[in-house]
Amino acid sequence: MESLQQLAHNVEQLLNQYQELKSQLESLQVENKIQREEIIKTHEELQKLKKDYSQLHTAHTLLLGKQASDEDRAKAKQKITNIILQIDKAIETLTQ
Numbered sequence: 001m002e003s004l005q006q007l008a009h010n011v012e013q014l015l016n017q018y019q020e021l022k023s024q025l026e027s028l029q030v031e032n033k034i035q036r037e038e039i040i041k042t043h044e045e046l047q048k049l050k051k052d053y054s055q056l057h058t059a060h061t062l063l064l065g066k067q068a069s070d071e072d073r074a075k076a077k078q079k080i081t082n083i084i085l086q087i088d089k090a091i092e093t094l095t096q
Contacts, residue, residue: 054079057072058075058076058079058080061073061075061076062076
């Protein structure tokens with residue numbers, strides 16, 4: 001009879017541990033989701049900052065004119081060409 005009581009006690013302890021672990025898992029999953037969302041937001045901000053930097057660098061190169069290096073002028077020219085091509089494609093799409 002004592003072993004049956006001991007078994008019941010052990011089962012109860014295991015169920016309590018299971019519930020605690022289940023609760024911890026749920027909490028960690030929520031925390032994980034929040035952190036993933038923060039990482040995504042930070043990544044988006046980083047991409048925006050990189051784009052802004054690139055645009056500022058291009059504008060700076062254009063303002064420097066002949067003082068800018070040949071490589072910087074070529075990059076700026078290529079970026080402007082790409083922007084013009086994108087605008088042309090958008091206009092073409094709108095006129096169809």
